[in-house]
Amino acid sequence: MVSKKLTIVNAQGFHMRPASTFATAMGKYACDVTIKHNGNDVNAKSLMNIIAACIKCGNEIEIVADGADEAAALDEAVKMVESGFGE
């Protein structure tokens, strides 16, 4: 299991577009990917779950990947969040 703590930097947080690209990207990995936010575990492969979590700019999250390709998954996840989803 690998994990990293991050802060959301794009102004609108995890709204539809970033949540959608993020969930699609994570869906490609075999490992479980979880976003820890506000005491909740959010399934990073589920767009609906991410939206319901209402993760906003400035929020602290922790991304946890657990499984065969965990390192690659975490790496991509961190890059996406840190780049502000290219916004």
Place this chain on the structure above:
Amino acid sequence: MLKGIAASEGIGIGKVMIIEETSLDYTPKTVTDTAAELERYKDAVEKFCAETEEQAKALRKSTGDKEAEILMGHIQMIKDPFMGGSIENLIESGQCAEAALDQQCNMFIDMFSQVEDEMTQQRAADVKDIKAAMLAILLGVKVVKISDAPKGTVLVAKEVTPSMTAGINKENIVGIITETGSQTSHSAILARALEIPAVLSVENSTTTLSSGEQVIVDGSAGEVMTAPSEDQINEYSAKRDAFLREKRELENYRGKKTVSASGDEYELFCNIGTPKDAAKAMEADGEGVGLFRTEFLFMDRNALPTEDEQFEAYKQAALVLKGKGLIIRTLDIGGDKEIPYLGLEKEENPFMGFRAIRYCLKNRDLFKSQIKAILRASAFGDIRIMFPLITAVEELRAGKELVEEAKSDLRASKIEFDENIKVGVMTETAASGVIAHMLAKEADFFSIGTNDLTGYTMAADRGNGDVAYLYSPFQPSVLMMIRRIIKCANEAGIPVGMCGEAAANPMMIPLLISFGLTEFSVSAPSVLKVRKNISKWTKEEADKVAETVMAMSTEAEIVDYLKGIV
């Protein structure tokens, strides 16, 4: 030419798009061949995805990638392991595809709409869209998408429902025609808010008009011209330009005080339904809020809003208003509204039944938590409390007692609030009009709700076409009621406003000036027009008009006369 009700001013020239009413009702059934049902569901999903991709492609061309990606998100939503997966599980357990979809979508709609974040709430609208489109596919019903309407479209529908609102693009829709509705129906309010010309109650318009034909919508006169000649098109184009020019002229009244020609100053407030509308009221140059309806906090959810949640909403509106007046009306609901968790029973005659202040006084915990939330918010602005549907002095007293109780609770918890908060009465029943002199002694202000006052005084339902002719604020009985309420307030030295539609009516304005109204509360788009109209009258001229009108004994005479002078 087709006649209807002039519901939203302006002229629109364009091509008809008929919005057929599609029923998405179905009878839930238990399925034995779950494999076949699952197949049917999966086929529908495929079809949905293909359709959505097509739309996204079109959107990418017209508005760009970002918007298209939101639409593509719909595909991901339906295929989401959490949503799609649960739907499939429900089908495997024997539910039909429609019911499984409905149940799962509703869960997410509820979940998203309860989050206090606009972005997330918008996602609830996405799930609603997905649900409607999927149900249409499963049921084999065709749905016309309003959002796809090209530039220069005139929408024609039985009525404009709230769910259609999301799809209406102001740039593309030049007019609205409906078969039902009145000046005060949802369709009318919506059309005015969007500043789209609208003619309502045009009988059989969805069948007599056909998609693609050219029409002229005259929302000021309440007329629809079919198969217009070139001359007519030129004539109405000129009218449209004149209308838009006048609208620009109104801008001269922005930032000015509201003063009559004889120098009397009035308060010009707005009616709002959500904290967000407070910003619109400010943009429209409103001088405050004369009616903040609080029902939005209680509708479309499964449990009561907490005191904190209400406090945040009221505080938000107060902060936006930056110290300007904010009259908050306490909960005004009854058996005609579907709020299951309130346990309101369906009753024969909800408008005369257990509603508004009557319900609140019987449900003291609910009422007190709303009052406490309002009091807490009063530390952040000039907030006043207004009780709806008062018919007896005891109701006002009981309400005020509860306010005092709430105050002492807050004092004990050392929470700040406005000790001198004003508590007023929404005078909207015939009873409150008759006992206005008694109420005026114990209330800090009055606000006349003309819509209900007209209905209750005339005993006429505005939604019933057969009796709608009685429903007019220009009925002598209603005018006498209004005059009486204002007079009693003036004599008691308390402010008196009007927050019904009539306050913005140019024919009503001279009467209200003469009677002695002190505050007008209107919809945001009417602010500048009302300010202009008030500026035209001196007290003396208004008195003459009122004297003539009050000597007349029929509504027709009064309306005829007033039409002639404004």
